[in-house]
Amino acid sequence: xxxxxxxxxxxxxxxxxxxxxxxxxxxxxxxxxxxxxxxxxxxxxxxxxxxxxxxxxxxxx
Amino acid sequence: xxxxxxxxxxxxxxxxxxxxxxxxxxxxxxxxxxxxxxxxxxxxxxxxxxxxxxxxxxxxxxxxxxxxxxxxxxxxxxxxxxxxxxxxxxxxxxxxxxxxxxxxxxxxxxxxxxxxxxxxxxxxxxxxxxxxxxxxxxxxxxxxxxxxxxxxxxxxxxxxxxxxxxxxxx
Numbered sequence: 001x002x003x004x005x006x007x008x009x010x011x012x013x014x015x016x017x018x019x020x021x022x023x024x025x026x027x028x029x030x031x032x033x034x035x036x037x038x039x040x041x042x043x044x045x046x047x048x049x050x051x052x053x054x055x056x057x058x059x060x061x
Numbered sequence: 062x063x064x065x066x067x068x069x070x071x072x073x074x075x076x077x078x079x080x081x082x083x084x085x086x087x088x089x090x091x092x093x094x095x096x097x098x099x100x101x102x103x104x105x106x107x108x109x110x111x112x113x114x115x116x117x118x119x120x121x122x123x124x125x126x127x128x129x130x131x132x133x134x135x136x137x138x139x140x141x142x143x144x145x146x147x148x149x150x151x152x153x154x155x156x157x158x159x160x161x162x163x164x165x166x167x168x169x170x171x172x173x174x175x176x177x178x179x180x181x182x183x184x185x186x187x188x189x190x191x192x193x194x195x196x197x198x199x200x201x202x203x204x205x206x207x208x209x210x211x212x213x214x215x216x217x218x219x220x221x222x223x224x225x226x227x228x229x230x231x
Contacts, residue, residue: 020094020199025165028062028087030095032139038097 062087064138065101066169068126072105077118080106080147082159082170084177087140089192091162092174092201100134100141104156104172107146119144151176151183151214174201179210182219194227 022030065083072078082088085102105119123135134141147153155176161168172180178196181189196202204224211220 016094022095024091024162024171025062027090027095028164031087031090031098032062034095034097035099035139038099 062101062138062140062169063165063167065103065140065142066164066167068123068128068137068142069103069169070167071126072119072122075122076108077122078105079108080156080170082156082172084145084155084172084180086192088172088177089195091171092177093195093199096195100143101137102143102145104147104152104159105144106153106156149183151180151216154214155180175206175210178202178207179214179216182207182211182216182223183214185219190223190227193223 019027019030069078069081073081082104083101084104086096086098087101090096090098107119120130120135123130123137128135128137130136131141134143136142145152147156155172156170158176159170159172161170163169174196178193181192193207197204197207208217208220211217
């Protein structure tokens with residue numbers, strides 16, 4: 001492991017530790033933000049109802 | 062979450078519930094890093110557990126305060142909340158020994174870390190095992206505290222199996 005990688009991991013560990021030390025209400029607010037992101041991602045993945053109901057375009061013969 | 066805390070106080074004042082405590086992921090967040098969760102779980106004690114209309118009384122009070130049903134949950138502020146009757150001795154113990162915490166100026170009862178871990182042990186899903194490991198890693202609970210509480214609730218075997226699988230010594 002290079003010094004750069006070790007330093008990066010140590011910084012990450014410090015950040016994670018500081019996050020754990022936040023108050024419960026602050027951490028709940030973060031969880032709310034995570035939740036909103038998950039819901040938006042789910043919505044983006046699901047096909048829109050208008051798309052799923054759309055009939056195929058008529059073909060010219 | 063503050064709205065949920067206020068709703069729970071109103072429910073107790075209206076004698077719809079006798080006691081309550083947040084458990085599950087929202088409670089875990091108190092002791093660990095924030096984690097992803099879609100809803101809030103609340104243990105409740107109702108005055109007459111054998112009455113069938115108690116859930117509707119809970120829902121009526123929610124509706125009076127403008128909270129709408131969302132599937133099996135009730136939307137309270139930003140959170141869909143599940144109100145789970147404390148149906149087992151472990152759940153009752155967890156609720157009765159919960160700690161009251163100031164949540165943005167409103168008191169909110171939250172299940173202790175050792176009870177969260179042992180409830181996780183009793184349920185046994187992958188996310189429950191992850192919860193136990195997170196609680197241990199955060200230092201919120203020790204292995205001996207979990208072992209003691211698990212023994213009191215007949216879960217020593219489940220704890221031994223967990224230890225066998227996730228022991229630090231392996």
